[in-house]
Amino acid sequence: MVDLVRRVFSAGLMALALAGCAAKAPVGVNGEPMQRLAVVTASGEHAFWVEIADDEPERQRGLMFRPPLADDQGMLFQWPGEPPREQSFWMRNTPSSLDILYIDPKGRIVSIASHATPFSETPIPSNGAANGVLELRAGRASEIGAKPGDKVLHPYFKP
Template sequence: MMRTAFVLALLSFLIGGIARAECRPDRVELRNDLAEVRFDVELAITPKERSRGLMFRESMPNRSGMLFVFDPPQPVAFWMKNTLIPLDMIFVDRAGRVTRVHEGAIPGDLSPIEGGDSVYAVLEINAGLAERYAIRPGSQMRHEVFSQGPAIWPC
């Protein structure tokens, strides 16, 4: 009886570990030495999807966001035209390393928000969450879009 319970506990642990390691297109994970957090995301990969982004939305669930992908990596700048909710923008390189965080982008502001010269992905989340979860340059992101490159936190 005790042996069966041990085997079931071990299997549960192993299966749980496999599930945690699985990357999904609708989820990103970020980690650093202070925190690890998961966001449900929509992908914006095509120019049309990236152009529309989160415009005209009146709200977004707390642990949700949009992941913009730029392949190949390139200089990017965002603005908040027609965006109704304040956002944090997390700029990421090809390896999944956060290179810049812009906190509290102002709805409707047309000022360009520069991400750098070699941006592979940008995660937009509700304003204030980058600070809450200590997301900063050097944090690591995991998502299946990094699987073809030198991912520092592979799936």
Template sequence: MLSKGLAAALAVIALAGAGYTGYSVYTGGKTDASLAREAAKTIPLTVTSANGAHDFTVEVAKTAAEQERGLMYRTDIPKDGGMIFAPYPPEGGPPREATFWMKNTPSALDIIFIRADGTIARIADNAVPYSEARIPSGEPIAAVLEINGGRAAELGIAEGDKVAWAGHGRN
């Protein structure tokens, strides 16, 4: 008969040998990315550019933790999907300059910095996956939209275009 301590140690070794990640015990085998996607609220968002309106369905990152995680680890961003970081900063207050990076983000993204009036201040197109290079807004902003890399150029979205979503310029 094994002692309780030895039995526990053998169980840990067996789990480690089976490729145990910790997810299966608590999350039914789901990853951080799938859990974030399930928990995320989605809303409609429209970018109005010179060539018309472009509709997206985006996840909302409101809290500091949601904004810190963003689209990290995600490879399955829908063609007309993405994430809106609103309000930015998450603790509220007046618009301020922002700096983003692509650490732990495997998908190229267009990072769209949005002023308080809903106009696009800057587009950092095709941000490089996994890069830790800082991507600055260049001016105080109130929200940030992340969409698939290259999508803004494909749709003709440009600086100065108007972005509207539930709670900001759209009902």
């Protein structure tokens, strides 16, 4: 009986230890928790933590003056309540190269601008209506096999 109690107690301690190690959402520079997002490609589902830019000051600032993104992090730009439209981004004051994924309201990738040039003020068009934009570290979209038509999973997009 003592052995059973000891095993149950040990299992309980292990469960508590594992729960304490569970991944918590990282916090973005705006002080808010980052959100989970996944990009589904032919190679599988690829998870990211994203900061949300959903108001004009956040969208204008974007990733300006920031160090390079980690492989599992990005920024999701949203236009809540606005219809999808042609989008255009630039890299003003952005010191590291990015992949820019333009996304339609259903979460489908419209187009991808790979390895956008740091500090460039040249507009990078979406080449189609989009209401979401995901920025990732340059080369990351290719690494996961992302292509136009692939799916982005996040509550902002309605399938």
